Amino acid sequence: MKNFDAWIGKTEVSHDFTHARPVAMMQALLNQTEKQLAELPHLYHWFYFLPIVNAEDLAEDGHPKKGGFLPPIPFPKRMWAGGRLQFLKPIAVNQNIRRESEITKIELKHGKSGDMYFVTVKHSIFAENELAIIEEHDIVYREASNQIAAKKPTAAPVVAKPYSYKKQSPVDTVTLFRYSALTFNGHKIHYDRPYATQKEGYPGLVVHGPLLATLLLHTFSQEHPEQEVANFEFRALSPVFDFNEFFIYGDVHSQNGELWIEKTDGQLAMQAKVTFK
Template sequence: MSDTNSQFPHLREWIGQSETVVDEITRAPVRAMNATLDYPEQEIPVGTPLPPLWHWLYFLPAHRQSDLGPDGHARRGGFLPPVPLQRRMWAGSQFEFHAPLQVGDSVRRVSTIDDVTVKEGRTGILVFVKVRHDIFREGYAESAITEFHDLVYRDVKRPGDVEPAPTAARTDAPWQRIVEPDDVLLFRYSALTFNGHRIHYDRDYATKEEGYPGLVVHGPLISTLLIDLVRRQAPDREIASFKFKAVRPTFDGKPFSLNGALSEDGRTVELWAADHEGWLTMQATATLI
């Protein structure tokens, strides 16, 4: 994969741009996510800690309907650079959890374009955008969460494009949970995160326009389910850091597995997701305290 930054030099002008969004950690999204992840109904008093990654239920984009593109994403430009490629994917993220957010908190997220890189891949030009998010609780000078968010842009799939060969997932997971990704689950998660990307709920668009075999399961949903596996298997431990990388798309209609293995010293958990054929779709690592 060669470096071709000279092809889109104007995109690197976005490095350093930032925006700030304020919000409140309210009860309703927590209650809805509990139901979506199949937890029983429970009281959610002020001061309830927000589980890791549930901050994605807040700071939601509120683009005007007229500002959305044909794929359901906001049109290019503004905070994110105007990448002239049609497909945008969330490739991975890295997190440091410094302090828990709590129901009732007033919060502020400062987002900064950390890097923009253009590369030549086997299927054409790829543009990688790294965004840093720092989330602060009102009254605290130090951030509660530091997140790096990796986006990759690529052109539409062309006839003859060859996808990378799949990787077989490990089959020795001490922890495992099977998930049935039906269209209701995908719709509920899209609604919770105000995600208009049509590949997650519009089957005709996903299959006929973008060439997928079905609806695409959200990468953030899979990563949330992976970190939730840690919460279920090690409920007395806290998660200090987490990182994940999307390896291969997961589609609705077939079950996929969430897998985890705790290290011998009990400090880290290797996590991975696999589709119904056993191919690796996401890999992740959580550090525990």
């Protein structure tokens, strides 16, 4: 396997402005249009610093071609694997923001479904030159395989866990399309069913990992508006498809909480931890 260590330490700086429109669009997606916000809800910074790439510079999968800031790993499947975030100060709507990014780790791992590269990028996000968020973002690159479509994974038995709340947040193809449009995400696995099933071997359209993470924190904030989040970490465990039904759980205590998404067949899709200020 090719060594990509030369990309470790590579940096990039991006600038943006927290326009209110993406916030309002996400509120509409979540049926929250009646609320006018002065600050970005947690994870809404993902609607900024979006790469603007000409169509001729897109790969077959709809992503920007590899070899710019991120290493040109040849595996065709790219997805969010998880992340860790520290929320240091709020970011206001209509504010100048800057993101300083650095590739901190590239690891090759061998799994049951084949080889995988994990790339970790550290983002330091500044609002009016004050550090507001420190984020470590994990990206996974996987080999091409139709293993998921060929054999439906058997859900491992899940031991019943205590929870403070259990909510359902239906996601359909319109939700996937609107979120892709909001994030300028051209990845075809989220809206092009023939590509997702025939080219990448999925049984259906894939629900965005960052959308699931946002649903976790959004639901938590709806249930516990009195808590101020200091840290949030999440990890994707199995894909959620457009035909899946799932529940959002939270087991919340005085200083921290466990959050997770569980499909109705008992399979965990995402798990997360949150701590409070």
